[in-house]
Amino acid sequence: MNIEYSRIGLKVGLEIHQQLDTASKLFCSCNPQLFKGEPVTTFLRRLRPTQSELGQIDSAALFEFQKGVKILYEATSETACLVEMDEEPPHDLNQEAVETALVVALMIKAKPVDEIHVMRKTVIDGSNTTGFQRTCVVALGGEININEKKVPIQHVSLEEDAARKMKEEDQIIRYRIDRLGIPLIEVATSPVIHSPQEAKEVALTIGRLLRATRKVKRGLGTIRQDLNISIRDGALIEIKGVQKLDLVALIVENEVQRQLDLIKIRDELKEREVKARDIKEEFVDVTTIFKQTKCKVIQKALEQNKRVLAVKLPKFAGFLKRELAPGMRLGAEMAEIAHFWGRVGGIFHTDELPAYGITANEIHELAQSVSKAPLDSVVFVADTLENSNNALEAVVQRAREAINGVPEETRAANLDGTTRYMRPRPGAARMYPETDIPPIHLKNEYLRKLRDHLPEMPEQKMRRMKKEYALNLKLAKQILDSEYSDIFEIIAKETKVSPTIIAVTLTETLKALRREGTNTEKISSEQLRELFSLIDSVKTTKEAIPEIVTWLSKHEGATATRAVEVLELEMISQKELERMIDDLLEQNRTIMKERGKGAFGLLMGNVMKKVRGRAKAEVVTRILKKRLKEIIT
């Protein structure tokens, strides 16, 4: 798709959230780590939104509450205390986190605030036990440079991460509170990004800056990017939770496409002269039509005494199945909204029927019962009367919005670069002061000290790495953008292994192994350091790296020495090597006689195959040449 982004008025703003690698959480002394396995304790809560404390409830949350949703929190004693459970007031704001945020702020020339005021941002989906997320602005303004262009930064903030959702079943949502309270730094740009490529570069640059502090966590799930995307005639859409940098450009492209296609649908609806008032909340109970249905979903619903309700969307035929952006359709969006408001598993619509075991006959009867004209669409759901009603109300609402084009909403990013409906955009006034934590005054003296000791800027570091370690530009860039730039320097300093070999291992070799399915995230810095010290002291060779790394990824906590033992990758002693070469020469006497010195290549290949990387090629060459010479002369 060739879209001239400048002509459609694309505006993108980025909000990057990155978990900090602090010793403890933002408002308590718990270990900021996630736990695996089963929780030690669970507790059940219901959120009761109130209008008190200046907070404003958003309609979606109020709705959830009225439906009696309960939240089951999972915890272990290592990763949560009474603070996460909201049974004890928050402790002091984590100084290590404040300092890291200030360092980032000063690196991008933002202006630290005089006083840090912790605020509460209303969040009533249960992801925070308190019903709000604590957040505080640490600095305002600043800028980053992307290809000669200045991208203004709006603010640098600190936030507590939310609990992670584990499961959603009927009336109970399960959250794990280990992640709750992990410090997040947020860097938000102004909406001045005008192309998907530029969005990616901005994200990349901010990521590099954050890593330069050496205080950020690494690995999937530790960075989340929110995108604000709008085009002329479209709407401001907030896309939350992009976990991979590679997806930023694709998500922007897809969102632009989605909005353009929704605008096209708007125009076509206008041509068909559809008016909002034509789309009526008239829901017809069509349960009897499906009494004998072969459709499994409906069968199951009817067994539970649920009802099938249908609504007519006048002149909507064809629009529901039309692909907006790859993998996204208006029908699917309606299903997501119906799920949100009505908790229904899905919706059926006549654009995609007959299918799912629903017959032409059933469709015919359905059409009759709602007096469907050829250009009309019919949407129906099978659930409890209340859920079905809520779901169809949401569908009607969404259909009416289609007449106006793109509705403002908050969407969630999927791993394939598509997005899904998440919730309506919350109102602006969601913040009020956190009264349990007094404002923190930032002293000039302290800021001056930080300013005098800022970490190396990424561009600077790249230049230095190229020079100091004689890396080529591509490799220097790769190592800088990887999560291994610090460990690279440590290893390069503490061993005599060629920096290029270390860099290639930490970038290309690991990447290749990842592609083959090795979970390289399991490899710790200590294991990598040990591995290179083994290579340095000639206990194993660089050729053995892939095998050792793969083994280590499957044996968490094991040492590289152990890997070398188990895999039998220890270097062969000089004596043993000589004996092996002698044996080989003995076996190849005839070839040697025929070819003389010319047999070297073949013999060399044979030895190397036999030693499987457990001997250095130079050493083998030396011994082999010497022996050959002795034999021939």
Place this chain on the structure above:
Amino acid sequence: MEKDEITVLLDDYRKRNSARKLCLKPKFNEKAALVKFHPSINPQIIEWYLDKGYRGLILEGTGLGHVGKYCFSAIQGAIENDMLVAMTSQCLWGRLGMTVYDQGRDLIALGVLPLEDMLPETALVKLMWVFGQTTDIEKAKKLLQANIAHEISPRTLYD
């Protein structure tokens, strides 16, 4: 202890460092007192301790670490006369939270030291020991707030 097996109840139990040399610091100073706040308490008690040359006072406050406003001037007077005043809570399984309400914030502004979840009696004995080690009030404050032998736990767990 059960059948020769020792069950360690603390999850952050510190093992004895056998390389460390024993150094006995047995000095105590008895000029430290514990005052439990209750309605109708007479703040003159604080003044009495000051008059008698007491160097430090542990307050056992209510809930998050509060005492009635009518005690403030006595506390202020004590602090102005170089008495070390520190707060503990009557809720033995709880922890101070002296920035939640104005009462707590005011006490901190007066110079009252919050001792997190240290038990009142522990704090008293510790304060006696602290003044056995140093006569410098600033050093004493640091030592009192330092977590020396688990008298403070940074985290309160649910069980």
